Amino acid sequence: MPAPSKSPISPATREFGRRVLARRTELGLSQEKAAERCGLHWTYLGQVERGRRNVTLHNILKIAAGLDVDAGVLVSGLEPPE
Numbered sequence: 001m002p003a004p005s006k007s008p009i010s011p012a013t014r015e016f017g018r019r020v021l022a023r024r025t026e027l028g029l030s031q032e033k034a035a036e037r038c039g040l041h042w043t044y045l046g047q048v049e050r051g052r053r054n055v056t057l058h059n060i061l062k063i064a065a066g067l068d069v070d071a072g073v074l075v076s077g078l079e080p081p082e
Helices: 011-027 031-038 042-049 057-066 071-075
Strands: none
Touching: 011 031, 011 042, 011 071, 031 042, 031 057, 042 057, 057 071
16 A cells, blocks of 8 residues: 655645644644534544645534534635636
8 A cells, every 4th residue: 555645635735734633722722622612533623734635524513513613614716726
């Protein structure tokens, strides 16, 4: 099995991850504490923040709820991949 890529999947996943990281930092949460609040594993949240996960709608909603932000703020203006 090939090693996973170290780069973001797309500009959209990179920007989504940047927004998640910014909100987590704004709240003063560790990755572990934020993941716990979101109901996700901390390694998964780390991959999201690095843009290395294509996040499902359900997980977007979990992340938004855990970070006390509207999901629309996290996805607004993101462009789909070509």
